[in-house]
Amino acid sequence: MSDDQYPGQGNQHQPQYAQQPQYGQAQQYGQPTHVTVGYQQAPPRGLSIASMVLGLVSIVLGFTFLVPLVGFVLGIVGLRKEPAGRGMAVTGLILNGLFVVGWALLLIFVIGIGAAGIATSGTSGS
Numbered sequence: 001m002s003d004d005q006y007p008g009q010g011n012q013h014q015p016q017y018a019q020q021p022q023y024g025q026a027q028q029y030g031q032p033t034h035v036t037v038g039y040q041q042a043p044p045r046g047l048s049i050a051s052m053v054l055g056l057v058s059i060v061l062g063f064t065f066l067v068p069l070v071g072f073v074l075g076i077v078g079l080r081k082e083p084a085g086r087g088m089a090v091t092g093l094i095l096n097g098l099f100v101v102g103w104a105l106l107l108i109f110v111i112g113i114g115a116a117g118i119a120t121s122g123t124s125g126s
Contacts, residue, residue, distance in 0.1 A: 047078030048085025051092025058099045068099035 054071030061067050075093035078085055 043082070043084035045078075045082050045085030045088065047074050048082050048087075048089035048092065051075035051078050051096065052088040053092075055092040055095025055099075058096055065100075065103050068096040068103070071096035072100050 051071050051074040054067055054074065058068040058071060071092055075089045075096060078089035079093065082089065
């Protein structure tokens with residue numbers, strides 16, 4: 001065999017391999033890799049949580065129009081900005097949306113009753 005058949009000694013087509021350590025020799029390793037184990041920060045979900053909590057609070061405090069309205073807006077913003085809190089944002093949207101729609105229907109009903117009362121009192125001919 002000629003010397004040019006060994007890796008690194010002239011034959012550029014042969015792959016270069018590191019020599020295996022002989023028995024009894026200490027094996028040398030490459031640079032140690034740096035492994036960081038620690039706390040990974042959770043993705044933000046504050047708006048989604050607030051929307052869901054306000055939706056649950058709206059069940060008890062649904063008589064206020066402001067709580068479900070704020071919860072609905074927070075749910076929309078949380079859905080767009082916080083993909084990790086999507087489930088909570090959707091829950092808040094549904095709960096708060098039901099109360100906002102309920103308030104809208106109640107308002108339409110009261111305005112309708114008031115308009116009907118004004119219309120009947122104006123034509124009664126007193």
